Amino acid sequence: MSRRAGLSVELSAPLLAVGAALLLGAAFIAATGHDPLAAYGALVNGALGGRSGVWATLTRATPIVGMGLATAVAFRAGFFNLGGEGQLVLGGLASALVALALPGGGALTILLAIATAMVAGGLWAASAAWSQDRFGVPLLLSTLLMNYPARLLASYLVNHRLRDVESGLPQTERIAPAVRLGELGVGSRLHVGALIILVAVIAAAFVIRRTRVGYRIRMTGLNARFARAGGVDVPRLGLGVMFGSGALAGLVGAIQVLGVHHRFIDGSLTQPLWAWTGLMVALLSGSRPLGVLAAGVFFAAVQTGGFAMERATAVPRELSRVLQALIILLVAAQESFRSLLRWRPRAGRSA
C-alpha cells in the first residue's frame, strides 16, 4: 500500500474543500453588497501581514489547536465527543479555584491547577462514555447536552458564590502573578500555554502512531466490530479515550485561565467558540494530530484576519464563522470528492 499516493489524495480533499468554501464565501460577500477581493485581501493581510498578525494568529491558535486535539483524540477512535465546551469550562473553572486557593505555591500550584482541570474535564467526558456503555445513552447526545449544565453551573458560581464583588462583573478574583503562565516575551500575548499545546500535539501524534494504545484507537476508529473481534475492550478504550479527550479540553481551559484571563470570567471560554472551532478543526484534519496543528493555525488565521477585514472593509468578521462551516460542509462530502479525484487515472500508482 503506497502511503505517499494516499497522502496526496488525503490532502487534496481538504484543500479542495477550503478552495470551494472560499469561492462560495466570495459569492456570499458579493451578495451582501461588498467586494470579495478587498475583503479577502484584508483578511490575509491581517492574519499573516507583519509580526503582530502572526503572533496574534498563534495566540488564537493555542486554544483552537488544543480543542481540536481534544476532539480529534475521541473522533479518531470513533467516539463523537460534542461536549468539548462543557469540559473546557469545567477545566477553566477548576484551575481558577486551585490557583485562588493556593496563591503562594508558585509552579507547584500551576501544576496542581492544570492537573485538577484535566481531571475535571476528563471525568465529565468519561461519565458520558460510562453512561453509553452502562445505560446505552448515545454519546453524541449526552456529551452535547452536558455542555449546558456545565456552563450554567460555572455561570451560577461566578455570579453568586465566587463572584469578585469589587469588580461588579460575573468573574472570580484575579489569580496571583506567581501562579500565572508567563508570556513568551515576543510581543502580543503568546504565552507558555502555546508550548504546552505543541508538546501535547507531538505526544498525541506519537501515541496514536507508535504505541499499542494508539493502534487500538486507530483500529477501533476504523471498525469497532473488527477491533472487538481482535480483542480490544472497546468500552474500556472508550472510557480512556473520552477521559483523555476531556482532559485535553480541561487543559485548554486551564491554559486560557492561567495564561490569558488570569481569572475565570463568565462566558470567556464559550463566547469565542473555542470548542466548536476545535471540533471543526478536528473534522478538517481527519483527526490526525499534525493535521490538527495545521488546520488549527489555518482557522486561527482566518479568524484573526476576520478582525482586520472588519476594520478595513466593513464586512462583519463573523464571515469567518460562515467560511469555517462551509469548509466542514464540503469536507463532509469529501468521500464524493475523493472518488472524483480517484476517477481520473493516474500514472505510476498501484492500489
Add this chain to the structure above:
Amino acid sequence: MEVLGLFDASLANSLLRFATPILLAALGGLLCERAGVLNIGLEGLMLAGAFSAVLGSYLWGSSLAGVAFAVAGAVLVAATFALFAVTLRGNEIVVGIAINLLASGLTVYLLRSLFGVKGAFQDPAIRGLPTIRLPWIDGLPLVGPLLSGHTPLIYLALLATAATQLILFRHVVGLRLRGVGEHAEAATTLGVSVARYRYGALLASGALCGLAGAQLSLGNVTLFVENMSAGRGWIAVVAVMFGRAHPIGVLAACLLFGLTESLGFRLQGLQMPSQLTDALPYLVTLASLFLFRAQARRGG
C-alpha cells in the same frame, strides 16, 4: 405544598408555548428518522427559521410574511443538508454539525450586515404572531389558560402531530417513507426512490423547523437573539428517540420537556437563580436518555 402551588394558570399557559417549538422540530426529526436519515441539524434549521421569521416580519410588517420567510429560510438550509447528506453522501452527523454551525454563523453575520446589530435585534416594525381565544374553553379554569390564547402555530403543531400519525400509518406515502427507512434496498426494488423520499423528509423537517423558529421569535417573544434556539433542536432529537419515532410518543416527550421549561421559568419568578432553573430542561432531557435504553444504532 409549595410544589403544588407551582401548577397554576400561568404554568398551564406556558406549557404549550414552550413545548411547541420542540414538538414542531421533533416532528421533522421523526420524519427523517423514519426515512432513515439521522437529522441532528434540527437546531440549526430552527435557528434559521427564527431569524428568517424576524426578517420577513420586519420587511413586510406582517407576521404571516414572517412565517412564510421562516419556512422558506429553513427549507433552504434543509435543502443544503439534503444535497450534502443524500446526493453527495456525506456523513449525516458531520453534515448535521456543519449545518448547525453554518446556521449559527450565518444568522450572526446577517444580523450584523443587514441590521447592523450584535447580540439581538428588536424593532417595533416586527409584528408578532396574534393569539387566538377559543370560545367556550377560554373561560374554563386551568383548561382555559392551557388550551386557549395561543398563537395559530401552536394549534398547527397539534394538527401536524395528528397529520403525521395519519400519513405515516394510514397513507401510502407514509408506508413508502417507512420502507425507505427500514430497508432501502427493498424499497428500491419496489421502484420507490430512496433519494426522493429522503429529500422529502428533510425538506418537510425544514418547513416544520421553520415554524418552530417562527414560534420562538414571533410567538414566545418578538425579537431575534443570537443562538436563541438554545439547544431546543437537540432536545427535539432526544424527543424523537424518547418517543420512539412515534408521533404520539414524541408529543408526550415534548410535553414533558415543555413542562420542565415552564417549571424552570416559574421557579425563576420565585427568586431561584436563573442559571439553576435554566439547567432544568437539559437535566431532565439527559435523565430521559437514561430511562430510554437505546438500541444499538448506526453510529459515526
